[in-house]
Amino acid sequence: MPRLADIQIDDELILRARCGEQEAQEQLYAAVAPATFGLIRRMVSSRALAEDLFQETMITVFEQIGTFRGEAPLGSWIRQIAVSKCLMYLRSPWHRARLALEQDGEEPSLSRKVVAALLQPEPRAERLDVERALASLSPTARAVVWLYDVEGYSHEEIARAFGRSVSFSKSQLARGRARLRAWFEPQADRQPCTPT
Amino acid sequence: MHSDLNESPRNPPRTASAEVARRLRDLPAELRPPYDFDEFRRRVRQRRLRRQTALTRWPLAAAAAGLVAIVAGIAFWGRVTEPQLLADSMQPVTDPQPEAAPMRESAERAERWLLQFPHEPVVVRVGTQFVVTELEDQIAWVDDTLTDEQFHAVDPSRIAALRDERARLVNSLAKVRYAQTLAAQAR
Numbered sequence: 001m002p003r004l005a006d007i008q009i010d011d012e013l014i015l016r017a018r019c020g021e022q023e024a025q026e027q028l029y030a031a032v033a034p035a036t037f038g039l040i041r042r043m044v045s046s047r048a049l050a051e052d053l054f055q056e057t058m059i060t061v062f063e064q065i066g067t068f069r070g071e072a073p074l075g076s077w078i079r080q081i082a083v084s085k086c087l088m089y090l091r092s093p094w095h096r097a098r099l100a101l102e103q104d105g106e107e108p109s110l111s112r113k114v115v116a117a118l119l120q121p122e123p124r125a126e127r128l129d130v131e132r133a134l135a136s137l138s139p140t141a142r143a144v145v146w147l148y149d150v151e152g153y154s155h156e157e158i159a160r161a162f163g164r165s166v167s168f169s170k171s172q173l174a175r176g177r178a179r180l181r182a183w184f185e186p187q188a189d190r191q192p193c194t195p196t
Numbered sequence: 197m198h199s200d201l202n203e204s205p206r207n208p209p210r211t212a213s214a215e216v217a218r219r220l221r222d223l224p225a226e227l228r229p230p231y232d233f234d235e236f237r238r239r240v241r242q243r244r245l246r247r248q249t250a251l252t253r254w255p256l257a258a259a260a261a262g263l264v265a266i267v268a269g270i271a272f273w274g275r276v277t278e279p280q281l282l283a284d285s286m287q288p289v290t291d292p293q294p295e296a297a298p299m300r301e302s303a304e305r306a307e308r309w310l311l312q313f314p315h316e317p318v319v320v321r322v323g324t325q326f327v328v329t330e331l332e333d334q335i336a337w338v339d340d341t342l343t344d345e346q347f348h349a350v351d352p353s354r355i356a357a358l359r360d361e362r363a364r365l366v367n368s369l370a371k372v373r374y375a376q377t378l379a380a381q382a383r
Binding site: 001002003004025026029030033034035036037038039041042051054055058059062130131133134145146149150177180181184 | 212213215216217219220221222223224225226227228229230232233236239240243
C-alpha cells in the first residue's frame, strides 16, 4: 500500500482533471482518497473529525488543482493540503481550549488512564494494538510523532507547520515516543503490583 | 525530510524508538474513504447550495434589520417628543379634531392584531424590545389617566385628547411589532 506522497499519478490524468473532466476527477479521487483518509485518520483520533477534514481536503484539492504546477508529485501536494488542514484544526482556538481542559501533553487525566487501562490488550507483546497506542497520545504529540516517524518530516518542517520552535517538535516527539515505548513494553518486564 | 542519518554519532539510533517507528509505519497506509466520488460530488453541491442560500439571505436579513431600526427610531423619536405633544393635547379644546376618528379605528384594528402576540416573545432583540416596553408602559399610563378622567368626568375634550394619544401609541406599537415579526421571519 503506497503512502500518499509515493502515489504516482499520470500527468495526462491530472491535466484532464484540471480541465474539469468528471471521469478523470473520479479516477483521481479513487487513486488518492484512501491514502488521504488514511493519513488524516492517523493524524486525528476522532473518526467524525477525520471525515470532515477529509472532505475539506478533497474539496481544496479539486478547487485548487489548477494551481498545481507539477514541481513535486501530486501525492506530496495533496499530503501538504491534508496535513495543513489537520494542523489548522489542532491550532484552532476551540481545539486548544479543549486541550487545556485535558492537560495536553502532561500527565494523562484520570479518565484517560482508566480508558487506556480498559483498552490494554492481553499481556502478550504480539497482541499489542498499535492503533490504541497511538490513540493514547495527546493530539499534538500524535501528529508530531506521525509526521516525524512515518511521513519523514524534519523537526524544522514540523516546527514551521505548527508555527512553533524546533525544540517544541523535539520535546513533543520525545514525549510521544516515551509513551508509546511504555505502551509496547511487554507486560512480563513490568514490576508486579503485589509481592509474589 | 529527515533520514536515519540525522542521528548523530553521539546519539546512536535507539532501538526502542526505531521499533516504535517501525510499528507505526507498518500500519496500513490506506483506509477506505467514508464515501465514494458520487457522494463526494453530492456533498460539494450541497455545500455550494448552502453558501449561495446564505449569500442570498443576508441582504434580506439586513433589510429587515434596517427596517426594524428605522421603525424603532421613529417610535423612539415619537416618545422623545411626546411630552410636548401630550402637554399640547392636554390643553382644553372645545372642538375635538374630526380627523382623529380614522386614527382611532386604525388603532382598534392594530390593537386586535397585537392581541395575537404572546405578552413576552421567546426571542427578542434588545433594541426593539426596549421600545416595545416603553410604548406599552405609556399606553398603560394613558389608560390609567383615562380611567381617572372618565371617573371624575372633568373635561370631555381632555378625554378625547387622551384617546387620540392612546391611538397614536397603539399604532406605533403595532409598527414596531410588525417590524419585529418581519425580522424574525427573515432569520
